[in-house]
Structures are given as structure tokens and as C-alpha cells.
Amino acid sequence: MDFELNEDQQAILEAVDRLLEQHAGPTRAIELFANNTYDSELQQALEESGFSNILNDMAMEEGKLAGLEAALVVEAVARAAGVCAIGSQIMLAPLLTGKELTDQALEGPVAICLRSQIEKPVPLRYGANAKTLLVLADSNSDDDLEVITLGDGDMESVKSNFGYPMGRLVNTSVSGTKLGADVASKVRNWWRLSLAIETVGTMEAALNHTVEYVKQRRQFGRAIGSFQAIQHRLSLCAIQVEGSRWLAREAAYHNAQDEAVANAAAFAIAAADKVFGESHQMSGAVGFTREFDLHVWSMRLHTLRQELGGLGGHRKAVVAARWG
Amino acid sequence: MNINFSKQELAFQTEVREFLQDYNDIDGFLSQGPVWPQVRAMFSAMGERNWLALTWPEEYGGMGKGHSYEYILWNEVAYARAARNPLSSGVVAKSIMRYGSDEQKQTFLPKIRTGEVHFSLCYSEPEAGSDLAGLRTKAQLNDAGTHYVLNGQKCWQSYAQDMDFLWILARTGKQEDRGRGLSLFICDKQTAGITVSPLPTVDDDQLNEVFFDNVEVPVAQRVGPENGAWAIIGEALADERHIQFPPGRVRRDLEEMVDWLNAQGLGDDPVIRERMAHLVSKVMEAEILGLRVLEAMEKGRNATVDAAMNKIVHTLTCQDIPRMVLDYGGPEALVNGYRPEQIWRQSIMETIGGGTSEIMRSVVSRQALGLKG
Numbered sequence: 001m002d003f004e005l006n007e008d009q010q011a012i013l014e015a016v017d018r019l020l021e022q023h024a025g026p027t028r029a030i031e032l033f034a035n036n037t038y039d040s041e042l043q044q045a046l047e048e049s050g051f052s053n054i055l056n057d058m059a060m061e062e063g064k065l066a067g068l069e070a071a072l073v074v075e076a077v078a079r080a081a082g083v084c085a086i087g088s089q090i091m092l093a094p095l096l097t098g099k100e101l102t103d104q105a106l107e108g109p110v111a112i113c114l115r116s117q118i119e120k121p122v123p124l125r126y127g128a129n130a131k132t133l134l135v136l137a138d139s140n141s142d143d144d145l146e147v148i149t150l151g152d153g154d155m156e157s158v159k160s161n162f163g164y165p166m167g168r169l170v171n172t173s174v175s176g177t178k179l180g181a182d183v184a185s186k187v188r189n190w191w192r193l194s195l196a197i198e199t200v201g202t203m204e205a206a207l208n209h210t211v212e213y214v215k216q217r218r219q220f221g222r223a224i225g226s227f228q229a230i231q232h233r234l235s236l237c238a239i240q241v242e243g244s245r246w247l248a249r250e251a252a253y254h255n256a257q258d259e260a261v262a263n264a265a266a267f268a269i270a271a272a273d274k275v276f277g278e279s280h281q282m283s284g285a286v287g288f289t290r291e292f293d294l295h296v297w298s299m300r301l302h303t304l305r306q307e308l309g310g311l312g313g314h315r316k317a318v319v320a321a322r323w324g
Numbered sequence: 325m326n327i328n329f330s331k332q333e334l335a336f337q338t339e340v341r342e343f344l345q346d347y348n349d350i351d352g353f354l355s356q357g358p359v360w361p362q363v364r365a366m367f368s369a370m371g372e373r374n375w376l377a378l379t380w381p382e383e384y385g386g387m388g389k390g391h392s393y394e395y396i397l398w399n400e401v402a403y404a405r406a407a408r409n410p411l412s413s414g415v416v417a418k419s420i421m422r423y424g425s426d427e428q429k430q431t432f433l434p435k436i437r438t439g440e441v442h443f444s445l446c447y448s449e450p451e452a453g454s455d456l457a458g459l460r461t462k463a464q465l466n467d468a469g470t471h472y473v474l475n476g477q478k479c480w481q482s483y484a485q486d487m488d489f490l491w492i493l494a495r496t497g498k499q500e501d502r503g504r505g506l507s508l509f510i511c512d513k514q515t516a517g518i519t520v521s522p523l524p525t526v527d528d529d530q531l532n533e534v535f536f537d538n539v540e541v542p543v544a545q546r547v548g549p550e551n552g553a554w555a556i557i558g559e560a561l562a563d564e565r566h567i568q569f570p571p572g573r574v575r576r577d578l579e580e581m582v583d584w585l586n587a588q589g590l591g592d593d594p595v596i597r598e599r600m601a602h603l604v605s606k607v608m609e610a611e612i613l614g615l616r617v618l619e620a621m622e623k624g625r626n627a628t629v630d631a632a633m634n635k636i637v638h639t640l641t642c643q644d645i646p647r648m649v650l651d652y653g654g655p656e657a658l659v660n661g662y663r664p665e666q667i668w669r670q671s672i673m674e675t676i677g678g679g680t681s682e683i684m685r686s687v688v689s690r691q692a693l694g695l696k697g
Contacts, residue, residue, distance in 0.1 A: 001622060003327065315598050
């Protein structure tokens with residue numbers, strides 16, 4: 001039994017953290033978010049550093065993707081509040097490389113949604129910036145995947161306070177290449193895994209920010225983090241984050257199997273609701289201000305909670321995987 | 325990172341499962357007292373295979389295997405509902421190996437290894453539960469210097485009614501010395517002056533009070549140095565973290581609750597299926613956190629925080645699972661002896677025993693988050 005990262009994985013993490021120190025962080029996220037802008041520089045830096053295709057490039061043997069390595073990168077970018085479609089770029093697009101569609105990685109940013117969400121368009125993460133749109137069937141019982149190349153004017157920007165640039169499809173007659181159920185179910189599982197991993201990184205950053213705050217903030221002559229009422233609640237949040245992290249990494253390690261990814265996503269986004277509420281409550285009034293960076297991560301959690309059917313969708317997938 | 329058991333470990337798991345086929349109907353995990361003779365017989369059968377000494381060094385007749393083998397064994401036993409891991413081959417034996425005299429090793433280790441003798445831990449007292457360092461049971465050395473004389477009362481002892489020996493924590497120093505004034509003693513339960521009195525529990529089992537009235541314990545049965553028990557019991561606790569809360573228990577709990585709901589025709593209700601999914605997540609969380617504890621122990625890392633997290637998650641999960649049936653199962657779920665209400669009644673105790681949830685939360689907040697005060 002070994003949960004420690006090996007030397008290669010540790011090196012990946014250190015390298016991506018160095019890159020993110022230069023290209024990401026809450027200050028940059030706030031600047032970009034003010035204009036609903038996508039971080040093309042961060043995406044380019046990740047591509048040039050070879051992280052974008054890590055899922056395939058690091059594969060140790062045929063058919064065995066480097067899920068854990070990809071997950072580490074996605075988790076780190078989420079922790080650094082990168083404004084970049086990292087999940088779809090690293091975990092979804094590489095799955096399609098070499099398919100009948102293309103020999104090249106898909107052009108990013110890549111947005112993703114369910115079929116019903118383009119028939120009745122909803123706001124999508126990075127939708128306004130996307131060059132490619134992946135559309136999955138609403139249910140995996142009749143799974144298919146459509147890969148659509150987007151043109152100018154196909155999407156419109158949508159204002160939202162929930163931490164990501166959003167866009168909605170306006171040209172509902174767009175169409176693309178349809179791929180079969182095998183690819184679709186793979187993409188669905190990796191999307192779930194990506195959501196779980198992004199939630200982990202985002203939650204962890206929100207919790208860390210809160211823990212540092214309660215160590216500094218003094219009331220009644222002592223740090224508020226010295227009160228047991230605060231300590232015990234933050235302990236439960238820490239356990240939720242740890243549980244989410246290891247369930248997600250385990251699912252990544254086993255390369256996105258049905259039950260593991262459904263469970264990782266369900267667990268993480270349920271935890272996210274708890275971490276959101278507690279981190280704001282423990283941060284008091286400053287926690288609701290724009291000058292305190294907590295909102296950079298906390299508001300994102302609610303966006304992540306909506307995708308792929310949300311908590312209900314993930315939990316349905318859990319029981320379907322276990323009990324049919 | 326490698327979250328898999330080795331081929332050898334998986335082969336052992338298969339062997340354990342085959343062994344347990346003869347003991348699947350004991351049902352001693354949730355309530356051991358009423359079936360102690362059967363549990364004892366199973367431990368003896370395990371002793372014949374030397375499974376009570378899986379991780380013991382070979383010099384003490386052990387198999388010298390890693391913690392993973394103990395984890396696999398007791399996780400399978402928990403899933404089979406057969407029994408809890410015996411404290412004698414864990415806490416007691418490992419402490420004797422570390423701190424006991426040659427005579428204690430020769431007297432007790434072979435009998436513990438074969439399942440011949442069993443111990444009950446006598447730590448808690450009416451006024452010393454979570455605050456164990458405040459305990460008051462006194463062990464006074466007699467004038468001749470040959471015996472300690474024990475006086476006082478212990479409380480909430482598991483299995484004391486059935487065990488052969490008591491493993492007693494008592495005060496040999498001053499009250500104000502707290503943990504620095506405590507010593508450990510081995511005492512035959514038949515010794516004059518010992519009274520074990522039952523405290524019936526809501527799960528139809530029992531805890532016990534143990535009274536000591538001028539009980540004479542030979543000096544040779546003190547384990548480790550006088551006033552040196554605090555470190556010994558801390559290390560002993562650390563020895564057992566990987567098997568204290570085996571996730572096989574909650575996996576089995578969930579399977580049985582789902583079977584019960586299906587039998588009532590409720591298993592397809594979408595509201596119930598949503599709760600089932602939530603509980604799958606909780607069970608899988610308990611499983612992965614349990615493996616985190618195992619890994620920390622295998623690598624010799626301090627597992628205190630991992631174990632505290634695991635304890636909180638495991639014990640809350642085993643309460644959440646039967647609560648699903650009490651929430652949705654209707655009055656039928658309350659019928660005495662049905663699995664849902666039986667598991668529910670037993671699970672209430674889990675967030676208290678072995679360190680309350682509140683103590684565990686303080687461990688996490690102080691040691692993982694660095695919050696002081």
C-alpha cells in the first residue's frame with residue numbers, strides 16, 4: 001500500500017506549481033474575472049510545458065493512461081485558481097486524439113455539456129471562449145458524443161458571479177462529428193473525474209485560506225482559531241477535503257472506472273457545499289468582501305456543483321454502477 | 325503511489341475468506357458477549373494457524389508479517405460479522421514484548437498466541453473517561469515490597485465478564501502527577517477482591533464495572549517501570565490503529581440495509597436510492613481513509629491524524645447507514661431483532677468508545693490544521 005507520489009509525480013507537481021506561481025493565483029483570477037476573460041497565456045504555458053497531453057504522454061503501457069499524473073496537474077491548477085479549461089484540456093481532449101476525428105489534440109479551450117443543454121442552452125464554463133464543444137447524451141444508457149468546432153458568434157458571453165468565465169450557445173444549429181458509445185462513456189467518466197479533482201483543489205485552497213485567517217483574527221483577546229467551536233468544525237471540513245482528495249486520486253489511479261468516478265464526484269461536490277458554508281461562516285464579515293480572496297475559490301465550488309447532472313446525476317450514476 | 329494489495333496479500337485474503345466460511349454465522353462483531361464461547365473457539369482456530377501473531381516477531385513465535393496482513397484478517401472478520409480483534413494479541417501482547425519482563429513474556433505470550441487466554445482492558449473510571457490521566461484507582465506497594473494492593477473502581481469495560489485476565493491501569497504516583505503517576509498491571513480475574521458487575525447496554529450486550537477491594541497483585545505482574553504506563557498505553561494504541569475500525573463493517577452494514585429495503589419493496593424508490601448513493605460514498609471514504617492509516621503504519625509514519633480522521637468517518641458512517649432505514653423503512657424497521665434496528669442500537673456507542681468524536685476533532689484541528697488553544 002503506497003499513497004506517496006513517486007519521483008516523477010513529485011517532479012510534475014513541483015514543475016506545474018512553479019509554472020502556476022508565474023501564471024496564476026487569486027490576484028490574476030480576479031483581474032481576468034472582472035472582464036470575463038479567459039487566460040490564454042496560462043493555457044499556452046501549460047501546452048508549451050507539455051502538461052496538456054500528459055494523459056497520453058506519460059502512459060506507461062498501451063491502454064494504460066496516466067490518470068494520476070493528469071489529476072495532479074488539474075488539482076494544482078484548481079488550487080491556484082487558474083482561469084483555464086484545464087479539466088477538458090488535460091483529461092478529455094487527449095482521449096480523442098488519434099480517433100477518426102483528428103490526429104491532433106482538439107483545439108482549446110474545450111467546453112462540454114449535455115445534449116439537453118444545447119437544445120435549451122445553459123451557461124457553460126469557458127463557453128464564451130471555447131473553440132471546441134463536446135456534447136454528451138443526457139443519459140449514459142444511450143450514450144453518444146458529438147464534437148463540434150465552434151465559430152465566431154456561436155456562443156455569447158454570460159455574466160456570472162460564480163468564479164469562471166461563462167458562455168451560452170446562441171447558434172443552436174451547430175453540429176459536428178458524432179462518435180460512438182465507447183468514446184462517449186469514456187469522456188463521461190473522465191469529465192466526472194475532472195470535476196472531482198477540480199473540486200478538490202478548489203476546496204483545499206478555500207479551506208487553507210480560512211484556516212490561515214482564523215489563526216490571525218483575534219477576538220476576546222485570542223485567535224478565533226483557538227476556540228473549540230471553530231476547531232471542530234474546521235476539522236470536519238479538513239476530513240471532507242482529505243476524503244475527497246483520496247477518492248478522486250484513487251479513481252484517477254485506476255483510470256476513471258464507472259463507480260469510482262461517480263463516487264468521487266458525488267462525494268467531492270457534496271463536501272464542497274459544506275466547505276463553502278463553513279469557510280464563509282468562519283471568516284466572518286470579511287469573508288463576504290471582495291478584498292478577501294476566499295470568494296475566488298468558494299464561488300467556483302457552486303459552478304462545479306452544477307455540471308453533469310450535479311449531485312443528483314452523480315449519485316444516480318453511483319447506484320447504477322453498484323446495483324444496476 | 326500503488327493502491328493495491330500484493331499477490332501474496334490477496335492470496336492471504338482468499339485463505340481468510342475460506343477459513344471464515346465455518347464462522348459466518350457467529351455474528352459476534354456487533355454483540356460479542358452472548359456468543360463468546362463461539363468467538364473464543366474461532367480465536368483458538370486462528371491461533372492454530374498462528375494468525376493471532378501475524379505481525380509478532382519470530383522470536384516470540386510470530387509470523388513476522390507486515391501490518392497489511394492484520395488489516396486484511398480483521399477486515400474480513402468484520403465483514404463476516406464474526407468478531408472484533410482480540411485486545412490480548414494486540415495491545416497486551418505487543419506491550420509485553422516491548423516492556424514486559426522475561427517471565428511475563430514466557431508466561432503470557434505463548435498462551436495469547438494460541439488463543440488460550442484473553443484480557444480485558446481496565447482503563448476508564450467513572451470520573452476518568454476522555455480524561456484518562458485523572459484516574460483514581462490506587463495501587464499501593466505493601467510494606468514488604470512484594471505486592472501492590474489495588475483499591476478503586478473501573479467503569480465501561482468491554483468483555484470483562486468473559487475474559488481471563490485484566491490489564492489494569494492504576495495510580496502508583498500522586499494524583500497531581502496525572503499521566504506520569506500511572507502503572508500497568510496484569511491480574512488474574514479470579515484474584516480475591518475483584519468484582520465484575522454488568523452494565524447492560526442498549527444493544528443487548530453489556531459493559532462492566534470492575535471493583536478492586538484490597539486486591540493483591542505481585543510486583544512481578546507490573547508491566548514496565550513504575551509510573552511509566554502512559555508511554556506504554558500510547559504506543560499500544562498506536563499499534564492497533566490499522567485494525568481498530570475495519571471498513572468491512574460498514575460495507576456489510578450497507579449491504580444488509582439495502583437487502584432489507586429491497587425485501588420491503590422500497591429499494592427502487594428514487595429518494596431512497598439517492599440516500600443509498602450517499603452512503604456508498606461514505607463507505608468508500610471509510611475504505612480509503614482506512615487504507616491511509618494502514619499505509620502510514622506500514623511506513624512508520626505517525627498515524628495519529630489519519631487515525632483520528634478515519635475514526636470520525638467510520639463511526640459516523642456506521643450510524644448513518646441504519647439511519648437510512650429508520651428514516652424510510654417505516655415502523656417495520658423497529659421490530660426487535662431485525663438487522664436495521666440492531667445495527668442502529670449498536671452504532672450509537674461507536675462515536676464514544678476508543679476516543680470520542682470530540683477528542684478526535686481536537687486531534688485533527690491541532691495536529692493537522694495547526695490550530696492552538
